[in-house]
Structure formats: structure tokens, C-alpha cells
Amino acid sequence: MNRKTFLGQMLAASFVATLSIGAHAQATADIPAPVAVHNVVLVHGLFADGSSWGKVIPLLQAKGLHVTSVQNPLTGLQDDAAAVKRVLAQQDGPTLLVGHSYAGMVITEAGDDPKVSGLVYIAARAPDAGEDYPALTRRFAAAPASAGIRWSGDWASLTQDAFLKDFAGDLPQAEALSYFAVQQPFARAITTAKTTVAAWRLKPTWYAVSTQDHTIDTELQRFMAKRMGASTIELNASHVSLLSQPQAVADLIVKAAQGQR
Template sequence: MTVDRRTFGKAAFAAGVAVLAERTMAASPPGGEARNVVLVHGLFADGSSWSEVIPLLQARGLTVTSVQNPLTTLEEAVDAARRVLDRQDGPTVLAGHSFSGMIVTEASVHPNVSALVYVAARAPDAGEDYTALAARFPAPPASAGILFDGDEGRLSEAAFLRDFAGDLPEARARALFAVQQPFRRALLAGRTTQAAWRTKPSYYAVSTEDRTINPDLQRFMAKRMGARTIELKSSHVSLISHPRAIAGLILEAAGRR
């Protein structure tokens, strides 16, 4: 059987255009400026870790919700974020700090999510072993401060003050330590099944003085996803030590700057 090269070429071109159009539509935010922001906390914290950022976003007319991450399994943590996303009316920015970058990566395929924001956060690809990825970079000091009581993990007070919140006044850091929530060991074994940053606008705030997630690992993940990236001279908790910069990045992701 003979095949007309011109016919084949036209068909291949049409197929390519169709694929490009599909990707373009997938990458487009669902309808202009975001109305809402959903925030997710990581390990060694709770939803109050966003308390410095929330008023700055609310002052710009955004509806803001801080998810209480159960810190049990990745599946249950993603489900908690999805339930909050289900309640949002219109385009929503999903922002995550630290471990919750795993949640942002997975949950942001939700149709309400218009953009992703990572704050010194994990940003794996679909199915990627994050532990193996992180092992390609020098281990951050905070890793040595993780303690386990049976199945529950937490960060020691010394490591929390020095390696997690090192640029905060000691009294503020101790108050944060007091509300630290333990995480289940099984949480660390979870892997994402999807990577929403491949199809939606993504933003990343690198903490250059981070002792919890290696700054070079953060830069690698941000570059790989093609994120709009800022760098802050900050500890791991830039959302507390640099709330205006973090709020500014979220506002940019929301189309409000």
C-alpha cells in the first residue's frame, strides 16, 4: 500500500496542532484573576504558620483558607486539601510550604486551581522518589534533629530553633515550636501520582539560608518546573520572616499585582 506523503504530512501537522492546543488549554488558568487562596502547611507546623501572610492577602480582597494538614499519609493530606478546594468559588491559588509541596503538586490538578506557589517546598515529578532526589544534594542540618516516638515524628527543640526557624526571634520560634504537630512515619513514604506544575503556572520562593531543605535542591526543582522564582535570604520559614515577599508572590500568582 502506498501512502501520499503530502496527505500524511498534513495529518501529522493537524495532530501536532491538536496536541499543542490541548496542552495550551490545560496550562491556562480557569478564568482570569484568582478569587481565592488555599494555603497548606508542612511538617513541624500547623495552619497558624500562615498567620503573617493571611491578613496581607485578605487586605487585597482574596478569600483565604489555611488547611489543617493531618500529617498522616500523603493520600489523606491531599484529600484534606481537595475538600477545601471543592468549596472554593472560582479560580484559586494553591500555595504550600515545605513538605506540603507534595500536596500542591498532586492536588493542583483540581479544576479550581489556577496557579501553584511553592514556599521552600518539595516539588516532585509524578511518581518520583523525593528521598532519592534529595539525596543528590548535601543533607540539610535539620534532618539530624528529627525524633521518633514510635510511629510519630517531630523536630527537637534545638533543631527547630536553629535549623527550622533560625532567623526568627527566639520567643517567636519557641511559640511556633509549642504548636508543632507530629507527623506519621507513613507520610514520608508517599509519592505523587500527578505533577500539576507541568500544566499550570507555577511560582517558587527559594530560601537561601535554609537548613531544612537544601537551597540548591530548591533551585533545581524551581528551574525544572519553569517556575517564576524569587530568592529570599531566609530560614526555612520565609512565610513568617518575610511575609510581605511571600504574599507578593502569591498575589502575582493570583493576577493581583
């Protein structure tokens, strides 16, 4: 290779790198800086209801935050996003939106609401706009909990054995059984739903990865957290860290509410 060709290739590589860095900087610049908020809206996932936030809520209230837990109908992604937006409409100012598990998909869809100032994902789905989430999961290890899903017509729920072992595996059995009793079935439409927007591309984000998760693969969680550029913590917890480690989850939410990365 002569000197002229070598220098030409070096200049071309430098130009591409500069474009890449510039594009990344522009994407980052498009996301506003985190701001402190007073309102926190919590959104539950599949195999659960709003009571799954029962341990986290008093910890947030003790910090002076105004907290609301949404009751998702689990009839479809757009229905659940609409339920979240109804609650957002009742907030009196900027609001932090927090989603666990499937609710990460819901807050990704509903989080473009102008009242939402930031998004917190707790062992949660975080698809891109229009992304096939089931196809994304197949790039990672299969989650054992999925084998425990049972259908009755167009509605599904998790078997007791899968709930105790793969969903809430680090809770005492008696406690896990009490949450199993309030499990809400979900509609088949959720399994093929795709988000129309990725709010994490528009708002500051935080993510709590569960390293002992048998419901959403840990490496998939890490991938989604890194892709969105989230401020990330890792918890040695099952899928339900909000129940087994509520203080750590609450601390992350408080940090986000204070606008800290």
C-alpha cells in the same frame, strides 16, 4: 571527514535540536496561561500547623483575596491531599493553591483539581509523579534539620534545638518557641509517599527559594523551581520565609493571584 559526511551530521544535529525545541514548545503550550483569581488556599508543611500562615493571611486579605488555611492531618500524603480537596470544594471559583515545605508535595498531588488555576511553592518540595523524593534529596547537600527528627513509634517531630537553629533560624527565639509549641507530629507513611500526579506540569507555577534554608537544600529548591519552569524569586531567609519575610511571600502570592509571571 569528507564534506558529505559533515553535512549529514550537521543535518542530523539540526533535526534533533528541532525535535527538542518542538517538544519543549508543546509542553509549554499544554500549560494554560495564568489567570486572575479571588480564592487562595494555603497549605502548611511538616513541623507546623495552619497558624504558620498567620502573618501572610492578613496581607492577602488586605488585597481583597478570599483566604483559607488548611489544617493537614499529617497522617499520609493522600490524607493531606484529601484535606486540601475538601477545602477546594468549598471555593466558589478558580483558586490559587500555595504550599510550604512538605505541602509542596501535597499541592503537587491535589493541584490537578479543576478548580486550581495555579500553584505557588514556598521553599517547598516539588517531586515529579512517582518520583522518589528522598532519593532526589540525596543528589544535593544534606539538610541539617533532618538530623533533629525524633521518632516515637510511627510519629515524628523536630527537636527544639533543630527547630530553633535549622527550621526557624531567622526568627527571634521567643517567637520561634511559640511556633515550636504548635508543631504537629507527622506519620512515618509520609517518608515513603510518592505523588501520583505532578500538577506543576499542568498548571502555571511560582516558587520562592530560601537561600539560608537548613531544612530543604537551597540548590535542591532551585533545581525544582527550574524544572517546573516556575516564576521564581529568592529570599535571604530560613525555611520559614512565610514567618520571617511575610510581606515578600504575600507579594509573590498576590502576583500569582493576579495572573502575573
